[in-house]
Amino acid sequence: xxxxxxxxxxxGINRVEGPLKVAGKADYPNDYTYPNMAHAVLVRGTxxxxxxxxxxxxxxxxxxxxxxxxxxxxxxxxxxAPVTPLGVSPPAPxxxxxxxxxxxxxxxxxxxxxxxxxxxAGLVRVDYAPGEAVLDLEDPRAERRTNPxxxxxxxGDAAAALSDADVTIDRTYTTVDNTNNPMGxxxxxxxxxxxxxxxxxxxxxxxxxxxxxxxxxxxxxxxxHVIAPYxxxxxxxxxxxxAHVVLTALAARETGRPVKLVLTRxxxxxxxxxxxxxxxxxxxxxxxxxxxxAIEHDALTSTAIDDDNFExxxxxxxxxxxxxxxxxxxxxxxxxxxxxxxMRGPGATxxxxxxxxxxxxxxxxxxxxxxxxxxxxxxxxxxxxxxxxSSRAHKECLEHGAELFGWSRRxxxxxxxxxxxxxxxxxxAAVGYPWFRARCQARATVRQDGTAYVRSAGTEIGxxxxxxxxxxxxxxxxxxxxxxxxxxxxGSMPFAPQxxxxxxxxxxxxxxxxxxxxxxxxxLELTANDADSPLRGCSVxxxxxxxxxxxxxxxxSKGESYAEILRRHAVEELTxxxxxxxxxxxxxxxxxxxxxxxKFVEVHVDRDxxxxxxxxxxxxxxxxxxxxxxxxxxxxIGGTVGGIGMALxxxxxxxxxxxxxxxxxxxxxxVPVNADVPDMQVAFVGSYDRANPIGTKGIGEIGIVGIxxxxxxxxxxxTGRRIRSLPITMDQLL
Numbered sequence: 001x002x003x004x005x006x007x008x009x010x011x012g013i014n015r016v017e018g019p020l021k022v023a024g025k026a027d028y029p030n031d032y033t034y035p036n037m038a039h040a041v042l043v044r045g046t047x048x049x050x051x052x053x054x055x056x057x058x059x060x061x062x063x064x065x066x067x068x069x070x071x072x073x074x075x076x077x078x079x080x081a082p083v084t085p086l087g088v089s090p091p092a093p094x095x096x097x098x099x100x101x102x103x104x105x106x107x108x109x110x111x112x113x114x115x116x117x118x119x120x121a122g123l124v125r126v127d128y129a130p131g132e133a134v135l136d137l138e139d140p141r142a143e144r145r146t147n148p149x150x151x152x153x154x155x156g157d158a159a160a161a162l163s164d165a166d167v168t169i170d171r172t173y174t175t176v177d178n179t180n181n182p183m184g185x186x187x188x189x190x191x192x193x194x195x196x197x198x199x200x201x202x203x204x205x206x207x208x209x210x211x212x213x214x215x216x217x218x219x220x221x222x223x224x225h226v227i228a229p230y231x232x233x234x235x236x237x238x239x240x241x242x243a244h245v246v247l248t249a250l251a252a253r254e255t256g257r258p259v260k261l262v263l264t265r266x267x268x269x270x271x272x273x274x275x276x277x278x279x280x281x282x283x284x285x286x287x288x289x290x291x292x293x294a295i296e297h298d299a300l301t302s303t304a305i306d307d308d309n310f311e312x313x314x315x316x317x318x319x320x321x322x323x324x325x326x327x328x329x330x331x332x333x334x335x336x337x338x339x340x341x342x343m344r345g346p347g348a349t350x351x352x353x354x355x356x357x358x359x360x361x362x363x364x365x366x367x368x369x370x371x372x373x374x375x376x377x378x379x380x381x382x383x384x385x386x387x388x389x390s391s392r393a394h395k396e397c398l399e400h401g402a403e404l405f406g407w408s409r410r411x412x413x414x415x416x417x418x419x420x421x422x423x424x425x426x427x428x429a430a431v432g433y434p435w436f437r438a439r440c441q442a443r444a445t446v447r448q449d450g451t452a453y454v455r456s457a458g459t460e461i462g463x464x465x466x467x468x469x470x471x472x473x474x475x476x477x478x479x480x481x482x483x484x485x486x487x488x489x490x491g492s493m494p495f496a497p498q499x500x501x502x503x504x505x506x507x508x509x510x511x512x513x514x515x516x517x518x519x520x521x522x523x524l525e526l527t528a529n530d531a532d533s534p535l536r537g538c539s540v541x542x543x544x545x546x547x548x549x550x551x552x553x554x555x556x557s558k559g560e561s562y563a564e565i566l567r568r569h570a571v572e573e574l575t576x577x578x579x580x581x582x583x584x585x586x587x588x589x590x591x592x593x594x595x596x597x598x599k600f601v602e603v604h605v606d607r608d609x610x611x612x613x614x615x616x617x618x619x620x621x622x623x624x625x626x627x628x629x630x631x632x633x634x635x636x637i638g639g640t641v642g643g644i645g646m647a648l649x650x651x652x653x654x655x656x657x658x659x660x661x662x663x664x665x666x667x668x669x670x671v672p673v674n675a676d677v678p679d680m681q682v683a684f685v686g687s688y689d690r691a692n693p694i695g696t697k698g699i700g701e702i703g704i705v706g707i708x709x710x711x712x713x714x715x716x717x718x719t720g721r722r723i724r725s726l727p728i729t730m731d732q733l734l
Contacts, residue, residue: 012630013481017230017466026230029187032200034258037189038067040251041117042244042267043107043124045099048133048336048659052097052106052126059123060109065116067255069124071107072096075250081212081241085438085497087308089212090339093243099128100305101338102659103270108247110255114262133336135659137277137302142333145303149310149330153318155384156325158283161294165285169362173282173354174725177302177652178275178645179669180343182233185265186272188248191258196223201245203228204238205498206491207457212241213249226491231461231499235642236342237272238461239500244271269652269664273341276302276311278350282358290368292323292377299351303332304339311340316351318384320432321377336659342500344642345701348433349708353646356429356709357724360716369412370713371402374430382591389593391697393622393686397598398430400685401620405600414720422604424615425718431706435594435691436503436698437582441494442511444473444519445575450548450563452477454515455487456508458496463700464631465504471627472509472694476516478545494577502594502698505627507580509694515578522574523550523565532568534558583691592691595699596622599643599706601678603714610733614644614711616679621702622686625695632699633682639703640680645672647708648727 020026045052057069072094081089093105107124111117134142162168186202197219203209206226214221231238244261252259263271278301285294299313314328343349363370378395381388402408410426411417417424442456454473460466470486477484487493497507521540527533535543535550535558543550543559551559566574585591600618605611619636626632649670653662663669688695708726715733716722723732 010626010629012628013467013471015464015467015631016470016481017460028184028230028232029189029200029202029228030184030262032189034191037258037260038110038112038255039114039117040108040110040248040259040261041114041121042105043109043121044267044270045104045106045126046102047099047128047130048102048135049131050099051129052099053129054127055107056125057107060120063116063120063123065112066109066120067112068110068251069107070094070251070254078246078250079216079218081215084208086239086310086342090240090243091306092216093247101336103338105243105247108251110251110259133659135335135337135654135656137279137300137333137335142335145332145334147330148308148332149312151312151315152330153315153326153328153384155318158294158296158325158327161325162283162285162296165293166288167362167365168283168285169358169365170283171358171361171724173280173357175278175350175353176726177277177654178343178650179269179652180235180237180273181268181666181669181671182235182237184232185263185268186237187260187262188245189258189260190249190252192253195219196225197249198225199249200227202231202234202238204231204234204459204461204500206459206489207495208498209241210491216246217249224491227489228459229489231459234461235344236346236500239342239498240273242272265666266664269661270338273339273343274652275343275346276309276340278302278313280313280354282354284358284362286362286366288366290366290373290376292321294325295323297328297355299329300331300333302335302337302340305334305336307339309340310342310346312347313351316348316432317355319379319382320355322379322383323377344639345433345704348701349646349705352429352431352705353708353726356706357712360713361722370428371398371407374398385585385591387585387589387591390588390590390691391593391622391624391686391689392596394430394432394596396685397596397620397622400683401598401600401618404620404681404683405618407600414717419604421607423607423718425603425605425714425716427601427603427710427712427714427717429599429706429710429713431597431599431702433502433594433698433702433705435592436501437506437692438497438503439579439581440496440507440511441577441579442508442515443494443575443577444512444515445573446477446519446562447573448563448566450483450561452479452484453487454484454512455493456496456511457491457493458504458508459489459499461499463499463635464628465499467631468505468627469508469512473512473516476513479548483548502700502702505696506692506698509696510580510692511578513578513693514580515576518578519574519576520545520550522576523562526565526569527560533560535560588691590690593689593697595697595702597702597706599710601707601710601714603711603718605715605718605733610730612648612715612728612730612733614678617707618681619703620683620685621699623684623699623702624686624689624697626684627696629684632684635699636682636703637680639701640707641672641677643704643707644676644711646704646726647711651727
């Protein structure tokens with residue numbers, strides 16, 4: 001089966017949900033309201049470790065409008081949610097008097113209005129017996145988790161190869177806590193109808209939330225309905241079922257009323273994850289002609305006392321370059337900190353920062369162009385598996401990016417390029433993001449009026465999911481985009497994985513492919529013995545689809561429309577299900593490839609003031625088949641802005657003694673604004689990826705990977721000063 005109509009995929013169309021959004025008719029979690037709805041506000045603990053010795057809610061309970069105050073004394077038993085593909089679930093809230101981090105929820109106040117709940121929350125009095133908090137990443141008291149995800153790489157003998165290498169470097173790089181800060185604070189609205197729970201929530205994974213809430217409250221999954229058709233950004237913050245979600249559902253059950261809870265901006269810093277701080281040591285050995293002979297990459301990152309977070313930081317060094325001897329080691333230190341969690345490009349973003357800075361430092365030691373060093377060590381086959389890639393245009397990314405950027409104009413001498421009083425620096429980074437695809441299901445329906453409804457339980461977080469899946473469904477069914485509606489964001493729809501990990505398009509898209517193919521097969525079953533049908537006896541491989549018609553491939557003039565077939569057989573609609581499952585490289589005979597890319601940036605540094613600005617950025621991406629260039633480029637642009645924030649601005653600063661985050665507002669936690677965003681150019685290279693039937697590779701996170709090291713490398717080129725910690729600030733350049 002093929003489509004012969006004008007291709008609907010590629011150059012890009014405007015977002016199909018755009019009119020709803022600009023008209024204010026797209027329902028985000030905060031837009032949901034129900035009759036007799038109450039409001040909940042959290043009370044947070046003020047010590048990093050210890051126990052609650054007393055909690056007085058008397059004044060809060062007497063405050064105007066207060067309906068209920070829930071603490072560990074009256075919350076009742078809540079089960080911990082099950083282990084997920086991302087690790088263990090957070091502990092169930094309000095189950096004991098133990099404090100594990102500053103800002104931990106110790107009570108929730110429910111009142112008639114948000115203002116009344118906020119006022120009453122300030123009246124709850126909590127006494128503590130503080131314990132000794134472990135807050136320093138290198139504190140010897142911190143429990144260490146070695147190789148926590150079983151992804152450490154050992155290839156050859158890195159130690160021996162390093163000792164024999166012509167040229168070696170040994171460098172350490174540090175990164176700080178960054179906090180997910182979508183514009184819309186996470187919101188939960190919960191209501192009960194008998195023993196059935198309904199939740200509107202800022203989630204990136206409705207099916208996981210359904211499963212988890214069912215386990216927490218002892219319900220069958222069919223008694224939990226999670227609705228999230230639109231989520232205003234997440235960047236990883238919506239990938240888990242956080243304690244505030246559970247507490248909102250608990251409050252609704254206890255009060256018998258719908259309850260809404262909206263996290264405040266300061267609570268966003270302690271309630272829904274962050275990119276953890278880390279320290280990385282890179283040792284790289286090479287021949288004098290620039291061939292890599294050894295890489296050792298050790299990463300130490302933080303995690304919470306009683307939780308896990310998936311942050312494979314050093315792993316990227318195992319597959320980034322053709323190098324015969326590689327050792328990567330990831331270690332986590334358990335600290336009394338709010339739970340870290342995935343933040344756009346988890347692990348790969350910080351790991352690539354250290355690796356690509358180290359590669360730049362190696363190029364300096366070799367006296368070699370940093371671009372040439374990377375090209376010379378390109379991994380033509382998967383370094384660990386020895387299999388050919390399902391697609392790889394990494395060299396093309398570097399070469400085309402260098403041409404677009406004007407890399408040949410770079411004077412290699414640090415500090416040699418100037419514009420008046422500004423020092424000018426050029427920097428680059430080679431990047432990759434791991435392949436990810438998960439089991440997924442989709443359902444496709446064509447109705448008697450010729451329209452289609454296709455759905456899967458993923459979410460739209462501003463990434464263009466509605467648009468690309470509508471385009472894909474329309475092309476696979478041979479319909480116009482306006483004839484297709486795509487459904488997302490409902491946990492009762494066919495199972496879908498998380499909107500995260502750069503795997504949603506490949507997962508849902510492959511399931512949609514199967515559902516549409518089966519649906520056309522079902523139409524052909526209706527006509528299989530129909531003497532009046534020109535499609536009689538045809539199989540799926542004998543036909544094409546175009547303009548709402550199924551046509552014989554051997555004679556395109558012969559065919560029937562979906563509507564004609566359904567009417568003649570007195571069928572209102574036909575529905576088919578499709579499922580996609582991940583493939584194993586050995587079964588595929590090749591290594592499934594994630595996205596690759598090259599990032600080039602130009603920075604300007606004021607010689608006298610140390611003021612640093614990114615002047616322009618060029619990103620060239622191998623994302624396989626691009627379904628919509630407009631939304632794809634938007635993803636890369638957004639990731640670039642996030643990378644600028646990581647490199648130059650963002651740092652959640654915690655007090656060394658109390659663990660309190662001192663800058664938990666957007667007035668104090670600095671993020672890039674329009675004036676910080678440079679001229680940006682995005683280009684796509686590469687072609688159809690062979691690892692899935694729609695030929696795509698995920699690009700949601702490749703946009704941020706590589707921006708921070710490209711900036712750091714450009715700063716060195718501009719100033720001759722190598723900064724090995726993020727963020728890079730003015731005082732470091734004075």
